[in-house]
Amino acid sequence: MSHIDIRRTHGRPLKEAKAAIERVAEHLAEKFDVEYGWEGNTLAFTRGGVDGHIAVSSKEVHVTAQLGFLLGAIKGPIEREIHQYLDREFG
Template sequence: MSNIDIRRSHSRPLKEARAAIERVAEHIAEKFDVEYGWNGNTMEFSRGGVDGHIAVSPKDIHVTATLGFLLGAIKGPIEREIQRYLDEEFG
């Protein structure tokens, strides 16, 4: 198993940060074929070989994911793609 753990601070109101994470999740879902949904201020996502969440607080975003054996082999590209989408939304 391989893990992704990304933290990013932000200064947006919580509602705007959630909307930005929704856009990030749409990109990730399209690119990696994951399903996602909200549980409070945490977006949970999964598919075969990956489970994770994106927690949104008033001050930061915390992305965690556990990748199975096959996806663990491409952890770097997955992590870079998540970072890229976060950069687009949060600069």
């Protein structure tokens, strides 16, 4: 199993950061067919072969995911895609 662990600091208020992560989740859901939902300040997402969370605080976004065997083979492109979405939303 492959693991993704990405941390990104930001200077947005928590409400704005959560809205930005909601947009990131919408992109990921469209691109990778994941289901997601909020649990407090953590967005959980899942689909066959992936289980992850995006924790949002007033200072940081922390993306973690466990990738199954098949998706683990394309871990690099998945990480790049996540970084691109975070770059768009948090600059």
